[in-house]
Structure formats: C-alpha cells, structure tokens
Amino acid sequence: MLTTKLCGIRLENPAILASGILGVTASSLINAANNGAGAVTTKSISLEERKGHNNPVIVTFEAGMINAVGLSSPGIENGIEEVKEFKRRSKTPIIASIFASKTLDFGEAAKRISESKPDLIEVNISCPNVEAEFGKPFAADAKVAASVAEIVKNNTKTPVFVKLSPNVSNIKEIAKAVEEAGADGITAVNTAGPGMVIDIKAAKPILHNKMGGVSGNALRPIAVRCVYDIYETVKIPIIGTGGIMNGRDAIEMLMAGATAVGMGSAVYYRGIDVFKKVCSEIEEFMKENGYSNLKEITGRAHK
Amino acid sequence: MKLEQPIVLPIKKIVNEVSKIKTFIFDHKLDSKPGQFINLWIPGFDEKPFSISYQDDKRFAVTVACIGPFTDKICGLKEGDLVGIRGPYGNPFNLKGKNIVLVGGGCGCGPLAFLADEALKNKINVNFVIGARTKDALLFLERMKKSNIKTFVTTDDGSFGVKGFATDLLKDFLEKNHIAAVYSCGPEKMMKKVAEMCKDKKIYCELSLERYMKCGFGICGQCCMDDSGFRVCTDGPIIKGEEALNMKEFGNYRRDASGKKVKL
16 A cells, blocks of 8 residues: 555665664664664765764754754765665665765766665765855756766666755756756655854854754745645656654655655654654554555645 | 753852862753753753763753863853753663662763662662772762762772772672662673673673764754664663664664764
8 A cells, every 4th residue: 555666676665764863783773673764864974984074063942953964974985885785684675875975976876886886876965064065056057966966877777766855946946957858766855054153142043063954844845835836847757755743744745746745853753663664654544544555645736 | 841941040159079070050040850861051062961960959960071072161160150951851760679780981980879769768778889091080979979879980990999890799680689670871892791790690680872963853964873763862871782783783882963874
C-alpha cells in the first residue's frame, strides 16, 4: 500500500531520512533504515574534508529548529567508504548527497561518489549556512542551478535529484531550469532563512555561525507551497521535505505534489522510529479515506 | 515546553582540584542523574559536553581537565563569568546490588564521584579505584575521604598508592570480594580492559562513552558508534560493558568533527 518509485527505484514506503540528520556514518543510516525509513540520505559529502562550524550548531525554538552545521564532511574517500558499507549491510535505497564550492567540483564529486553505487544522487545547492565561503547559494539563480545540474548529469549515470532552496522569489523558474538541464528529480526544500536566535542574558547569537537554516513546523507551510508550485511546473518527481512530523503532514505534502517525503527534525520530536510511526499513520488515513495507493494521493490538491 | 537552548548562568565558584583540573560550581537546580552530561557553552566561542561531577538540591558542578583549546578557555574563566548550559542529556548509570566497584581514570572520576554520592545515599558499599598517571593528577581523594567512601589509588609511576593501573587493583576485587557491579569512566582502552575482565567473571558492568558531539539530543549523527549506530548522546553515554565490547568501534577508533575516523 505504501510502496512508491523514484526514477525506477522501488521504496517500501515514502518516508525518507532527509540529508543532514543522522547521516554521518553507514551504521547510523542503517539504524534509520531499521527504524522504517523507505530510503536514507547521507549528510552532504564534499571532495575535501571539512570540519564545519564550532558548536552550538543546532538548537530549537518554539516552532522548530535552527541549524548551522556548516557542511562538515569527511571528504569524498571516506564518504565513498560509508556508502559502500551501507550497501553491503542494507537493501534500503540510499541517496548520496553531494556539495561543492565550485561548479566544476560538483561534476567531480558526482563522478567519484558514483563509484560507491548509490541508488540516487542528491545535489545540495541550497545550504544557507556557509555564505562567507560559498557566496550566495547556487540555488538562488536559475542559470547557475541549471549549470550545476548539467555538469552533474554529465558525470554520472545515477539518477540525479537537485535540492532546492525555499529562499528564492520564483522557485518555479529554478525548478524548470534544472529539469531542462536534465535533472531526474527535485528535492524541495532545504532549510529556510537564515534565521537567528539570540540569548538575551549572554547578549549573543546562540549559534556559533550566528545565523542558521530554519526547519521543523515553521518551515512546513513554506515547503508545501514550494512543492505545490514545482509540481505545477515540472514533470520530474519531487521529494517533499520540510517540517513533516506525522502522517497527516506527509499526506499534505503528497497532495501538494510529492512522490515521497523527507524527514529530519521529526527524528528529534518523535524519536528515531518516527518513520515507522508516520507510515502507520499514512496507512490509517488511506484506509479511512478509501485510498489504495500513493499515486492516488500525489498531486491531489491540484485537481 | 523544553527548548534545546542554553540557560545562561554565572559561575558561582571555581575549585582548583589538582594540576590542570578545575571544578566549576553553579547555583542551579539541575535534576540530573549520575552519568548524564550537559553541553557547556562559552558564548561566541564554542560548546562541548561535560559530565556532571556533583549535584545537590541547589547546586551542580562539572570538573574539567584543561587539555585543549576549549578547556583552556574554560579554565581561564573567573567566578561570576557567564556560561550557558544545555541538558541534562543522556542516560544515567544504573545502580545494582549492595557492593560495587568504581574504576576511574583521570577526569573520568567526575561522574563516578557523583555516582558514589548517590550509592552512599542508597546504603551501597562503594569501593572507588582511582587511577592516574602521577600523584599530581589524582582527583577527589579528599572529597571521597570526607564522604567515607573507600578509595584505592594507583599511579602509573608509583608516586602515590600502588604502582600500576587501576585495572590491576580491579582484578583483586573481582576475585576476592563478591562484587555485584562495576562502573567505569576514563580512557577507552582502560574501560575496554574493565569490560573484558567483568565479562570473564560474569559481573555486571557499565561504562561511560565519549564521542564527538554536536547537537547532544540525538539527530546530528556525529556520535554514532559502529556497527549498531548507537547514539552516544541519547542511547548513552552510559552503556553496558558487554554491549560496548560488541561494537567494533569501541576501544579502536572514534570520529572527529568532520566525520572522519581517528584511531584511539
């Protein structure tokens, strides 16, 4: 009842572990898969090793989370090893997330990570937390986003999803551009903002990076609107990500146009077995409302 | 609603324990259990996890060895300076039986001293084996003496107590004294030895793991152990000895801030 397909890859269910959560090691990703994730996504991997920002890198606020991990990465060799290790030990599909600071490096990262045979590659062009080093995110300009999609496609045979930012004035334009450049799917969306939380006693921003991306409940209505917009514009599948906590939220995202949903912050609010919980809640809703498969739900809000 | 944000507090008191080890006391009711930790934030600098080394109804303390850039920064702070704390995080030690041994190495004596206080309240007989490289690094001898907790000391160089390792003394305890459980915190190679000795003698054992942490509440994935994906921050830091011995990572390597493996 819950099975779905992304570019020919079969998922037992649509609840995907989003990038950046629990995704540092193969063992941790397997833990998420064993707790019911239909697919898992690695934390974004770069060619070079990076330490990321000092702590604190993640805190919560009343309506969600704010993070600026700063794209820490063990480097491509270690990343390849972790993906291979996952493939040895689990049958759950794995999405390898990659990022780079230069367009050419996206191609090289895609080429290298393909050696580890991930089921999908997700291209992170939308991290909002490293502006000092990376300039404006690649996701802010349709032409730049398309050029990244194109170079990644030219360097791998693995299906490519491009992860978009909600922090743009016209997400339809960006989605169209990456589709035309050959992307096989879109992940929407990365965190919003950046935002800031200040401790008033210390009189200092709490995150070491001062600002960070907003996720969780505060992001959800924005993410749903983005997915709705993108679904109207492109034919390629969408992984809808942003503030999904329960089955109801997942159904909402599917109705906006997603084929599968990514979950991250929810692991904090409901535990690592949130994937199992959300799946049983989706199934319950489907039974109560006469749906027999997810295809009947995807994009339903457009009809 | 609980928020994962620091509570900013002034440092009430700083105690110089021994060379390069200081205890920072805060006037704040923490409600933690022995083995749990807090994330200590120096505003605008960095934040790291520390075990709680003392707690009563009004106060708590952390004990810090000044051995790196962050701990050096902490040790440069003065009474009245403001720091942030998040937590308490993680799972505590579980007391079992009426006769126990604590095995502490260096700063690992912090959470064990708190555990010793708790055990005493529960009328449990505590044998505290304190190991250190030299006499200068021995922690909490006076504090444990005041509480009437039996302490046994080893130093690597023999400058105080028995010359040798804490695990040498543990061997005697496990053979002679009907020990119900062993609790250990300190260098991982030492804890591995402790876990193996307890496994041989079929004695219940718990350890306190240490890994690089970012969030502290179970989602960043930085502190996960191979092969199970055990999250040290939320599934630990306290773990049963036998469970730790089943992890290929335990006693062998850890991961740094980038996620890369580093040999222990």
